Amino acid sequence: MDSEDEMNYDEEEEDSQEEDSNDEDFVDIAMEPEPSTASDSRETEDFQYEVLTADKIVHVMVECIKEVNAVVQIPATITRILLNHFRWDKEKLMERYYDGDQDSLFSEAHVVSPYRKDPRQKRSTRGSTSASTSESMCEICCLVIPHTDMAGLECGHKFCFQCWTDYLTSKIINEGMGQTISCAAYGCDILVDDVTVMDLIKDAKVRLKYQHLITNSFVECNRLLRWCPAPDCGHVIKVKHYDVKPVRCTCGHTFCFACGENWHDPVKCIWLKRWIKKCDDDSETSNWIAANTKECPKCHVIIEKDGGCNHMVCKNQNCKADFCWVCLGPWEPHGSSWYNCNKFDEDEAKKARDSQEKSRCQLQRYLFYCNRYMNHMQSLKFENKLYQAVKLKMEEMQQHSMSWIEVQFLKVAVDVLCSCRQTLMYTYVFAFYLSKNNQSIIFEDNQKDLEHATEQLSEYLERDITSELLVDIKQKVQDKYRYCESRRKVLLDHVHEGYERDTWDYQDGL
Ligand SMILES: [Zn+2]
Ligand SMILES: [Zn+2]
Ligand SMILES: [Zn+2]
Ligand SMILES: [Zn+2]
Ligand SMILES: [Zn+2]
Ligand SMILES: [Zn+2]
Numbered sequence: 001m002d003s004e005d006e007m008n009y010d011e012e013e014e015d016s017q018e019e020d021s022n023d024e025d026f027v028d029i030a031m032e033p034e035p036s037t038a039s040d041s042r043e044t045e046d047f048q049y050e051v052l053t054a055d056k057i058v059h060v061m062v063e064c065i066k067e068v069n070a071v072v073q074i075p076a077t078i079t080r081i082l083l084n085h086f087r088w089d090k091e092k093l094m095e096r097y098y099d100g101d102q103d104s105l106f107s108e109a110h111v112v113s114p115y116r117k118d119p120r121q122k123r124s125t126r127g128s129t130s131a132s133t134s135e136s137m138c139e140i141c142c143l144v145i146p147h148t149d150m151a152g153l154e155c156g157h158k159f160c161f162q163c164w165t166d167y168l169t170s171k172i173i174n175e176g177m178g179q180t181i182s183c184a185a186y187g188c189d190i191l192v193d194d195v196t197v198m199d200l201i202k203d204a205k206v207r208l209k210y211q212h213l214i215t216n217s218f219v220e221c222n223r224l225l226r227w228c229p230a231p232d233c234g235h236v237i238k239v240k241h242y243d244v245k246p247v248r249c250t251c252g253h254t255f256c257f258a259c260g261e262n263w264h265d266p267v268k269c270i271w272l273k274r275w276i277k278k279c280d281d282d283s284e285t286s287n288w289i290a291a292n293t294k295e296c297p298k299c300h301v302i303i304e305k306d307g308g309c310n311h312m313v314c315k316n317q318n319c320k321a322d323f324c325w326v327c328l329g330p331w332e333p334h335g336s337s338w339y340n341c342n343k344f345d346e347d348e349a350k351k352a353r354d355s356q357e358k359s360r361c362q363l364q365r366y367l368f369y370c371n372r373y374m375n376h377m378q379s380l381k382f383e384n385k386l387y388q389a390v391k392l393k394m395e396e397m398q399q400h401s402m403s404w405i406e407v408q409f410l411k412v413a414v415d416v417l418c419s420c421r422q423t424l425m426y427t428y429v430f431a432f433y434l435s436k437n438n439q440s441i442i443f444e445d446n447q448k449d450l451e452h453a454t455e456q457l458s459e460y461l462e463r464d465i466t467s468e469l470l471v472d473i474k475q476k477v478q479d480k481y482r483y484c485e486s487r488r489k490v491l492l493d494h495v496h497e498g499y500e501r502d503t504w505d506y507q508d509g510l
Contacts, residue, residue, distance in 0.1 A: 047245040049257070052236040054215070057225075060238065061218045064088060072097055074114045077193035084179045085109035088222040110182065110191045112154035138163055140184065151200060153192060157185035164200045168192065172206055178213025228253055229260045244269060265423065266495035267430040274510075275429045279370065289367070289374045296321055297328045308379035308386065308421070309458040326375050335452055342428075342448050344368045346436055362510070369432040376425035379458070383418050386461060390414050393465060397473075409478055413461060416481040420454040420488050430495065435505035439498055446491040453484045 041050050052060065065079050068090055072079065085108070086093040096105055106113040137144050140163040152158035159167075167184045171177045181192045194214065201207050219225045223242050228235045230253035237247045239257055246263035248254045255262055259269040261276070279286045292305045296312075299319035303312060310325040311334075322331040324341060333339040349361050394407040427447050434440050457480045465473060498504045 042248060047239070047243060047247070047257075049237050049239040049247050051228075051250045052225075052238055054234055054236075057215055057219060057236050060225075061215070064090065068093060077195050078111050078114055081111050081179070081191050081193065082109050084217065084221060088218065110189045111193075112190055114154075116154075140167075151196065153183050153190050153196060155183055155185070155188055155190040157183050157188055159184055161200065165202075168197055168201055169203065169206050172197075172201075172210050172213065176213060178210055179217045226257055226260060229255055262422070264426045264429070266492055267426045267433075268499075271433050271506075272426070272429055275373075275432065278366070278510075282366070282370075285367065286370055286374060289371050290378060292378070294325065294328070297323050305378070306382070307462050308382035308417075309462045310375065310379070310455055311459050326372060334455070340444075340448065342372065342431075342451055343444050344431075366432070366510075369428045373425055373428040373432075376421045376428070380418060380421045380425065383414060383421065386414055386417070387411075390461065406474075409474055409481075410461075413457065413477050413481045416484050417454065417457050417461060420450060420457070420484050423488050423492065424451055424454060427491070433506050433510060435507050437503070437505055439494075439503045440505075443491070443494060443498075446487070446494055450484070450487040450491050453480070453487050457481055457484050 041048070061080075064083065065076050068079050068083060069076055071094065082093055082097075082105075083090070086096070102115075103113055134148075135144050135146050136150070136158070138150065138158075138160040140159050143160065145160045147158075150158040150160055151164050164184065168181065171181045179191070181197070182188065183190045183192065194210075197210055198207065201210065216227075219227055219236055224239050226237050226247075227233075228237060228249040228251060230249065230251050233249060233251045233253065235249050235251065237249065237257060239245075239247070242258070244256060244258040246254055246265070247257045256264055256269065259273065261269070261272055264272050267275075293302055294305075295301070296303050296314040296316065296319060298321040299314060299316050301314060301316045301319065303314060305312070305325060311331050312323050312325050314321040314323070323329065324331050324334055327341045329339075329341070334341055344365055349365060390410045390413075394410050397407045397410075398404060424447070427443075427450075431440075431444070431447070434443070460477065460480055465477075495504075
């Protein structure tokens with residue numbers, strides 16, 4: 001076999017690849033990249049996982065095939081199809097392999113049993129061939145072709161090279177199929193293995209696409225693997241045990257391992273999924289909410305928001321009203337215990353329900369939560385600007401005899417601000433699906449406290465910091481972000497406790 005025909009995942013490593021004359025072991029030699037550099041092991045909240053590069057994924061796949069092969073001893077290419085059939089669960093495959101009827105296992109996975117005596121026997125029952133001649137007719141193009149120019153699978157169906165190539169190319173390029181391409185013969189469900197594909201396909205573009213499809217289905221099928229969802233990242237997270245936990249890729253993106261969305265504690269994956277679908281369906285509404293301009297509630301001048309802080313001061317010199325960007329109410333009472341910027345008034349809504357149609361009340365409720373959710377999301381985007389501003393401040397402080405280490409608290413403060421905003425954002429998704437009970441009232445109080453503390457930290461970092469004396473800043477900022485962190489922890493612990501004790505009731509039909 002020519003080294004160019006091998007399934008290479010990295011062009012530069014082509015020459016260093018191990019050569020092996022045994023074609024049966026195609027997967028082993030062809031799909032195995034260079035022994036990979038140490039993978040990136042990580043851990044968050046006692047959750048162990050690795051970040052894998054594209055090369056390393058192939059390595060993991062080959063290792064998995066080898067492990068099974070060491071026990072079952074069938075061609076590697078069949079092992080790959082079997083493993084894929086069991087969603088790369090080795091134990092499940094082994095169990096079925098030794099416990100049950102192997103013939104039915106092979107047919108279920110659409111492969112010909114490697115133990116079948118003379119698999120080409122079947123061929124002789126077909127009319128188009130004669131054992132005495134060295135030529136036969138390709139049933140696709142109807143040309144009579146020497147056997148040496150024909151190819152087929154274990155099922156015995158043979159076609160000319162050109163027809164195979166056209167068929168496979170169309171499946172790979174047009175239909176995006178990799179693991180699940182079946183034999184070209186009508187009604188035959190035997191799967192085409194990777195050796196056959198790579199032997200027949202010469203076009204580099206098609207080969208590369210096929211390789212991508214194979215690795216992709218390996219990752220997609222495997223419960224312990226997930227692609228990093230960041231655009232153009234290409235890394236894969238590999239976990240020891242499947243769980244709903246945050247993972248951080250080497251590219252810096254943190255996401256939920258279970259669903260791939262941004263880490264969304266305290267709301268559960270299923271509710272978030274529902275919420276995202278709802279927002280997509282109502283994109284007109286959410287786009288309108290996400291707009292960065294509103295009218296001043298007092299003088300009606302158009303105000304544009306240019307930072308994450310929600311305490312607005314009207315730019316109109318004759319007005320200068322202080323108001324809350326989210327509810328457009330006066331800012332001043334936002335810190336008082338009686339003021340509820342975060343609580344949807346279900347009682348008011350119930351009264352309204354008697355006089356208005358139900359759908360309008362539901363829309364009101366949705367707008368309330370969507371507004372707050374979108375608002376924290378928007379603020380989170382603005383915090384990138386804040387990192388820049390804080391960086392300048394840190395440089396300034398270093399010029400005033402503070403060391404690099406001493407000024408790091410400012411960056412930590414923005415980190416805390418961002419994680420609080422992210423938590424708050426998802427608390428509104430959680431709250432949207434929540435029914436009122438004693439625990440939900442405690443939750444809303446926790447949410448209000450965290451929101452209030454977060455807005456204070458935000459305001460402090462965005463405005464006050466420039467006017468304060470350098471020496472006074474550190475203690476104040478540290479006190480504020482520590483308080484925010486503690487409020488965030490209280491809120492999350494309370495929600496998790498509720499999950500454990502099953503104290504949360506959910507609204508139906510939203
Ligand atoms: Zn043909
Ligand atoms: Zn066939
Ligand atoms: Zn990534
Ligand atoms: Zn999730
Ligand atoms: Zn105004
Ligand atoms: Zn408000």
